[in-house]
Amino acid sequence: MMDSPGYDVIHELDPDRVADVRQMRQYDTVFVDCPGSLEGRDILSQIVKASTFVLIPYDHEPESVLPTLRTARRVAELGIPHAVVVTKANPQVGADHVLDAWKTLKDQGIPHFQSFVRLYRAWPNSLKAGVPITRWSERHSPKIREVIAAVHTELLLNIGRVAGAHR
Template sequence: MTINATAPSGAQPGNARQTDSYVITIANQKGGVGKTMLTLSLAAHTVAAHGRALVVDVDPQANAHDITMVMQQPGYDVMHELDPRALTAIRQLRNYDTILVDCPGSLEGHDVLAEVLARTTYAIIPYDHEPESILPTLRTVERVKAAGVPYAVVVTKADPRLGADHIIDAWTTLEGAGVQHFRSAIRLYRAWPNSLRAGVPITRWNERYAPRLREDIAALHTELLLDLGRRAPKGDE
């Protein structure tokens, strides 16, 4: 699918950018860890923060694309692109601050992941701290590190009823494996699926716990930007 087939954001392009867009890849070789939730939430938050975002869905299931297409004014654009090599041209588009790539969630997608990582600025690896998730997460980390891409793991789907203990245990597990992680975590609230059911981005969804989910996403977004800033070459400042 070409860029002309994206969902309309309603935003007017600003002045031509001087550099390529950031390409933020959200990947884990384990399905069900919250990749699409993270991708779409970060895209919506980018727009709420007056940025311009494009979601590139490289998963054959096209969940990120299909969810966005039925949303009421998502604010960001989306495209379904099964050839990750197209990211080379896509990242040179001047209308976006951030391009978020939603990857397939299976070991069969390792060739796709390699192509995406070759065009990635930074990788976010969601991890739900379930027993069946740790080994796929570690394998994903190794692939990202081998590609020389900066990364960090983020704990997702954390049960708020468990307080901080679950998150701290996840961080301890990651640190024991020598894995870098964000200090932010994404808690699991029904506000996310409820907002999707209503076709409203989480940034505009009114529900009891929706503000807490927005706080989590905002904290992660801030950490991401700070890390990107620390890694920027001096000549780009």
């Protein structure tokens, strides 16, 4: 159980200050959640340039394919290690949706995680209630914590590979 998840949340809207967040409290790791649409704005470049690793969420719906591919290509152009994680995978429809998403990414030469995020009502319910998902308690909470742990583990492995390559 994650009663104390071990992280702070800082709400900062100025992308120029993203690099400052790490120095504020000497954080080892800073996760930045960006708006889903960054078209025509310099925010993505500013945040990516301050990043060690970029994780791009992807729900594999028709309206999300091209923006996700453009974002992944832009991050690659900036030379920052990255990967895509499939989100909103419906557990009721089986694995086909996730497998198709992975094929789409592979065909485009875009790295992706093997873990993925399932679609559960708990995600929006916890957000609406103002309770971090790691502290949320409802029927699917244990499964959600497993999903978070899998993505977190894969993220840490990728960050470790990046750090090892820079030694």
